[in-house]
Amino acid sequence: MSIRRAALWSLASQYASFAIQFATSVIVSRFFLLPADVGLFSIALAAAMMFAIFQDLGISRFVSGQPEMKDEAIRDYAAVAVALGWFVALLVAAAALPLARFYQQPALLPIVLVIALSYAIVPLALVPAALLTRAMNFRALFVANAGSALAGGVTAFVCAAHGAGPGALAWGVLATAATRALIVLAFRPVFPRMIRDRSAVQPLLGFGSSSFVISCSAAIGLRSQDLIVGRLLGVVATGLFTRASALAAQLSTLVVGAINTVFYPAFARKRDAGEPLGEPYLHLVACNTALNWPAMLGLALAAEPVVLALYGPKWEAVAPLLRWTALGEIFFVAVPLQMDIPILLGRIKSLVWINLLDTVLTVLILGLACLYGVEAAAMSRLATGALWFAIYITFQKKLLAIPAQRIVMVYLRSGLCAVAAGFPLFTALQTGLYRAEMGLLPLVGLAGVGALFWLGALVLVRHPAWDEVKLMLGHLWPQPLRRARG
Structure with a gap:
């Protein structure tokens, strides 16, 4: 499957999953x-995910990114995944009572x-899904994802409608894990077995030891x-904070998450072929920022x-946090x-230290911000993001030997396009032409006008993403574009 075709399927998966999950939410x-x-469920899920660092240990990245894969070792990898997953499930269950207290x-x-x-079911799909990605x-x-x-979503809705409260979201998580495992195994059956040769899983465990530190820190x-x-x-503050963070993250994932999913195996292939990654990475940055x-x-x-419009007046305190x-x-x-990228290029040890620095800064900034209230906690995401950006762009620039001027020009062009896209909405809000109580329909209209401004800006600044837009339009309306070129 070509990269663009894979990207279309990944994009469809991302949109379908997002639409369902968002509608349910x-x-x-x-x-x-x-x-x-929502705050209660968020605390439970966050605590469980802290233990989930033991579950993957980089197995997905190892399987999908290996230059060569020994078929006879696949079931051994599945055994490692299931053993770790069940260990995590036991840890989460054991932590339930202390966490409640x-x-x-x-x-x-x-x-x-x-x-x-649900964590006992997730590892059954880990290796099969990684093989499908590979x-x-x-x-x-x-x-599988949709x-x-x-x-x-259906499970969460039915449970909530029957008065399950925050537990409805937990039952939704369980139904999601079980259904995904069944579908993935139907497409790529891989079942664990007793490990016969420990040397077969040594590369996986060696990769996982470094990946574990990164996963733990992240x-x-x-x-x-x-x-x-x-x-x-x-x-209550947790529910408001979580809803704001989730809404921003969901939109971000919707816009560019599918692109990033496809590019990881694509970059692995380029690495194996000895091709430089600097130019395709700059193109990925350009598309990410131009869209997001x-x-x-x-x-x-x-x-x-x-x-x-989405959640109603009882959630209005989310707006300033969002x-x-x-x-x-x-x-x-x-x-x-x-x-x-650092993992693909063998710089995992450097990544460990960088990730630890990022984690320490994130926790410290948020902890201090919480002393001043939930809005300050939301504001800390801006400060954390700026520091995060400075740390990782410096590392990626050095790793891929990308000239600073090239990166700056990409960001400058994307920034101008973003300003152009937001100009109609900003003007309408500032002049009073649009008010919050007017609903979503006028907002959608303003967003449509902003999209036209955005397209014009892409052309004017000669943004690299314009080439991708032309290709997409060519697939949707090939005849008009051919006549226009003619």
């Missing part, structure tokens, strides 16, 4: 759950236990946020009407594949 939050309910929230106990059960079979992954998202930096906010500011920066700027500008988290996301998307 909006419906369940608007009609059945309160911020405290620590936060003085008895309702955490059953939620954590259901999540632990083969760039994103068609199969589309079925199907499991639908199963999880998990602490990312997953500890809800735990810190929950402990210092309470479950306008989306994040628009979300920040329209935070209040978006929150009111504004800051969306702006912070601008930095996080500016350096794609910040983990994957």
